[in-house]
Amino acid sequence: MRRVAGLFVALLLLVGGLASPARAAQTLTWTADDGITAYKSAPTSASAGETTIVFENSAATGNTTGMPHTLTFDTSTEGYNHDVNLNILANPFDANNGRHEATVTLTPGRYRFFCSIPGHSTMVGELVVTDGPGPDPDTTPPTVTATAAGTQDGDGNYVGTATVTVNATDNSGGSGVKTVEYSLDNAAFQAYTAPVAVTAVGSHTFRSRATDNSGNVSAIGSLSFTVVEPAPDEDTTPPTVNHTLAGTQDDDGNYVGSATATLTATDDDSGVDRIEYSLDGAAFTAYSAPVVVSTAGMHMLHYRATDKAGNTSAEKMAHFTVVPAEEPDTTPPTVVAEVDGEQNENGAYVGRATVTVTANDVDSEVASIQYALDSGAWLAYTAPVVVTGLGAHTVRARATDTAGNASPEKTVTFTVVGSGSDACEVPDTRATVVIDGDDTGIPNVDTGDGCTINDLIDEYASYPTHAAFVRHVETVTAALVAGGTLTKRQQGTIVRAAARSDIGSFAR
Incomplete structure (x- = not known):
């Protein structure tokens, strides 16, 4: 593994700064470990302005094998900001022991980040940037809010399931949210990574807090709600939705010419009502048939499903890259046929004529060459054709390339005569x-x-x-x-x- 790490030592390609820059108004930290499916931690929001980017993929963050990762900002997919060109490669054995910093300037909008190492394609995420307050030091803690969603009865109770989503922002201080935690019913705080589904019947208290990259901790937010038993036939479970990608892929996993995304959803209770998708940041639209994407570049597909009871699944993502397809070969081979041999003063070939056929193809390769003598059938050409029969002759030649293109026929005509009046000094005179x-x-x-x-x-x-x-x-x-x-x-x-x-x- 140290040998692998040696191949990646000290690669740091970025715009706006090198390792160990001057401290910026806010610091955003990404970490990675031995996994190849997701960053260990990554910020989801930040303020606009000068920002210190920290990417650490080290033993301290859980990388025990020397696995390399990159932190790469997308500069081509539609719907995202493209003004930060950042590509940091880190591993525990590089010159910085896996910890790198860079200074960039973020602008309001969305950024897409990912790991560009083949096989690590699910390490991807989004960073939402809002207007920043300026360069003052961050002494203000983040704000955190929790909201519950689900089917409610007439008393406001959640029927079957209440799904709690936590949102944390750090706009005033500008350093950005580092961690979000929650506690359900006075249990210990734990990391919040996705909406929390609460199905236990009864009253609940959901507490949440957030910490920014400057170490400021928010006040604890509290949300109370009640979950009641659903009616026997009531559907409170959202659909399950998935995607598949199809198309011709190159050695790097890119789709050549186009990629086709097929979305499927299932719901065992009320049934699927609709599937929706958003391509490259566009508005969500109804899915009715596989989505064919032929525009070259990186793409992000968001999708979700809703059942007939109104339950909507969590939003999911798929990302892929399309590269241009090579132009097909439509040009046939070029064929040349040449006649050689001893000729008399009239241009006739004395005794025999040898016909040589050659073919070449610029775009693909020549697959076969054929010839036909006089009115004979087409035969495979493997060596020069020797014609000894006296009289006028015609040789036709053609070729086909590996793309299936057949050349026009090439024709040569010639005459073969005897070698003179003494050609058969003792003729065979059998009847x-x-x-x-x-x-x-x-x-x-x-x-x-x-x-x-x-x-x-x-x-x-x-x-x-x-x-x-x-x-x-x-x-x-x-x-x-x-x-x-x-x-x-x-x-x-x-x-x-x-x-x-x-x-x-x-x-x-």
Whole structure:
């Protein structure tokens, strides 16, 4: 863990001050420990003006493992102030032993703060800032009020449950509220972190107090109320509401292009009446379908639900970041087909022509290249195509990239001729085409330059494989069909004979 801590030592990026600044009019303190789901403590309200920010993530605050955390102020989400750029990284083993200070100037409004370390995404909160009184020292204690909410009968008693919410402010002194505590029915004071639901039937006394960052303690506030038994069919329980986020995420957990928030609520008693949400500080609006957020940046979603008895759930939050999606590849590959070989004075290729196909794609990658010789079927291109059949030829080529874009066909035409009048000095003059002893019955006619069909098939030449010999016969006969020497039916007879042969299957 010390090795991890070493990676984060002494990182302090902020606007408005460095470690150990001059003391400001008010001090706000955040603390963290080994947890990754919430700050151990954090202020919720403050006064406008010059402020000392203290962030402590140390052994003294409960960090026993060296877990790093940041205190980062949001500078992009709509609905929040963006005038404080604060990003403090702290861990117990850094140069300041995990305690850092910075001086900033707060303005009236709301600030959003969070921990920016991946995996700590639920460490988030809001700071409400009101107009400040000026730079005088804070000698005034906070004010604290407690209010009860719930379904009441005609006598003002709370039916089934009374939910007590405590609000503390420290506007006059300006140092800000540090802690809020409460005591129910003369029990010991304990930390107040969320509204307190009181369900015990009877009379109750709820006391509350607050302490600011200057150490001033408020007068104890007292609230009395009575809880009575609900009627057997009366619903006093608020709904349960939750959210899910969906979308394509990058390695940092950001949603690429858009994020879709789906809200759900359940209520076992009277049933859910409505769900409401607020995105990025906007007014609450009725939820009727999943909320799709495609604007790039950080976002905060508040939501709540109300049942048909009028019970409203506690407000919940979800925060996430959307980053722009990459533009899709809609551009097909570029294909080039080139013919090479020995040419005569008329540009015809003597004996053979070799066709080489290349393809490239700027945006993605080339997935496949295909070619077709003359009227033949499309075949996978894996190596240059050697054409030995005499006559005119056409080779078509195309390519497809990994995004599925297919290129236009690229076409090259050329002619292959014999090597001269002595091309077949001793021609094969058998009356019919014979392959490896298999008589096809097809006339073995002269194809030009004194060469017959048997000469072009050249069954005694060396072929690396049987398949290579069959392809050679297909190429030769296709050219003869194109030139009118053979019919398609005759070509098929010759190719089948080549396929039945053993030529190329072993050394001859």
